[in-house]
Amino acid sequence: MRRLVPCTALCLFACNAFNNTTAGDDATATEGTAGTTDTPPTTTNQPTDGGGLQDTTIYDLQQDKVTPNTLVRVKDVVVVSPTKFSGSGAGTVFIQELDGGEYSGIQLYIYPDTATELMAQGKVPKPGDKLTVIGEYVEYKAMDDTGTETFSEINISLPDDIMITGTADAPTPPVVSPPDIANGGALTEVWESVVVTVENVDVTNADLGFGEFEVTGGLRIDDLFFLPEGGPKPPMGTTLTLTGPLLYNFGNFKLAPRSCDDYVGFECEGGSTTDTDTETTGPMGAVTIFDIQQGMVPEGNVVTVENVVVTSPLTFKKDGFFVQDPAGGEYSGIYVYINQNPDMLAVQPGDVVTINGLYTEFYDMSQITAGQAGDVIVTGTDAVPSPIVVAPADIATGGAMAENYESVLVSVENVTVAAEADMFGEWTIDDGLRLDDLFFATADWPKPMVGDTFTSITGPLVFSFENFKLAPRTAEDLAP
Template structure:
């Protein structure tokens, strides 16, 4: 959201009555310095306002006019691929005027698509993240229908810059104006303070459209508005994505969410964090009923983060839900790796199955009940029987965390943090050939292990060979951290 005249993204509602008020329309027409509310609001919808109760439907056109799906508010085409190459930072920091056509390349999709009347809204972000790095993308129905861009997709966009009731957005009207050019990693959410990104907060404008995170969020008003609750510090949390998934949360006063993650949207004069799934909220507890990871304090499942960050004692029972398998079984058929869909540090762990017969593939979404153990200081969840692992669906494998060899090698500053996590090192040079353990070393520090390979299928690089990238879960055996490629495709020369 800039000081320019503004078009806005709407909030998802728990009611079937679309609504906005005359007051909302009037205020939108007076906040900007150029243009009018009726001239700019046609990008998003042609509904007519009916009540003054805010909902999570898209805010309506205050003039009641019908929008043209092929022209901009000024009547000119907005699909001119000759727009200037710019960044989201440029747009969010006020370098362009409303209705300017811009081309932004190499940005990453950070959310699913929110559908409304066949049109869609999603969020994108610059890979570097940070303030002013994110923005909403509003897409016409034919664009939404043709697009396959799950979170993590890298896209090029040509669009008109617009402000919809003070919410910055890029409006895409033609199928060819948004293209998936690759797959990457969703930027880590920016860790912020509730008061900083609440409405009126000193950082709210800066983080509009950006994936943000608040930790240890205490619910202070469980129903401050339809589909919204408020946490300590004043930040609001919206069911913008969750309502359509049937996952609208039901917080209680005093509940504590370990994390609240989501793009920061602006709608109906309020900044709101919009979790993309219940995984973005963690498991709530209350101030009297225990904390996350205490399975006796409310029946909530545990998280891999809880386990890897030391919240359990050895042999404590744990249950993790909605985790994603990042590998198949090891060559010995004794286990596999799983990860929380949000990824990041402390998000992965090895599941030891012993002699149990279990079928698992990368992308399996699983619920796992077992015990927490440390096998020679290697964290793992041990299961007792095959029924302790339940497949509940499939999902994309989380993108590997890009790290340096020095960070995750034995003694590295981030090695413990990324234990069990899918990682990737780039431009890795072989410094020691295969040893008696069938491992080789890159960059003088990091071991690469054959955990998933038969000896006959394993590689035998020469000293000086360079890999463009090496990907795999970060394992720990025989007192060393090591990357374990899952297939030969994880070793790219």
């Protein structure tokens, strides 16, 4: 069954990039690339069997010759960017017609479960792959965008809908004028999703927020392919030649360099590779949480973690839970992100589970994305590991043991409230340790006064929005 996606109230992958915040912040995420969120497209789950498959070209899609929400097949196109995975496990990749030129590029959005399957099969598209793709052609519009612009995309819902048929050379990026592809430019629609180059531009605003900066002509430069670490930050006045696909989100057209190779005139590190010889990452097999948390597992692998114990209920958003190795101790916990909760998964503390999913670092917090039915299998029950008593200073932001106890069930004892709840509901106890409402509805979350005391507070230690935070699971975890 393919998923049909309504073209309203949706945002493109740059919007999908990184906002399955494991903390219970009430704010919509604004970390990372401009206006990023991690809400995959909602679906109607309508079958398309017999609904008509239309052979077309990217040129026709980008020139409005095909009706949106049509199931299309595009043949003999070339991958021109790495496949970038979001925190939810969804993928995005840019493709172009072999002849290049105007209207030759489009973005593919790969659903999380499909992306996981492609990873497991070692079939993630990479630069230089020649493809035939089948998917639903949609015009996306960000939910908070009041303008008229939309962004063309093909949604991939089945692993077999991406067929790697060979290799091909990517078209040479055309050199364009920055004002022509900046907001309001005459050629933005023409070059949407096409890899283009702007030459000898100067940095005119070094920090627009969210990892973006601006160059000559008002053109924004986005760090999509450098997330979650963040992209280069050239200072004001730096002269650059930049290359990358032109994307649109949150009311702005932006150039997105794919790696440091796309930056000429500034030394940088990071970004996705554009090397056509790069092998796609496949399944790694059985590993332990200790392996993951101590850096022995490369990010982006599909992993299997066996016989671990669930230590929390589902979060209030029902999009994840925490597990630990039964041995407990340092480096024994990890967060499992289940996105939109396939098949209404309902695990309980004490369940013993085996998990298969994509390991990623979501803004420096380790997680496994279990995006499809069968990725979490309950195999029995066991005692939840006892919380480890720690000092607040050791696990607060900057604390000596914070990394060691990430996602581990811990307790702090005989603590005093040092700061009342902020606009996100977070409040602070001794030594700057924050408390987060990840498991609570806003109305149920306690908001104590400065000077109030607790004999103990228990919960998994989470990391989000640049801070470590303790997340009580229930009211019983807040012992007065």
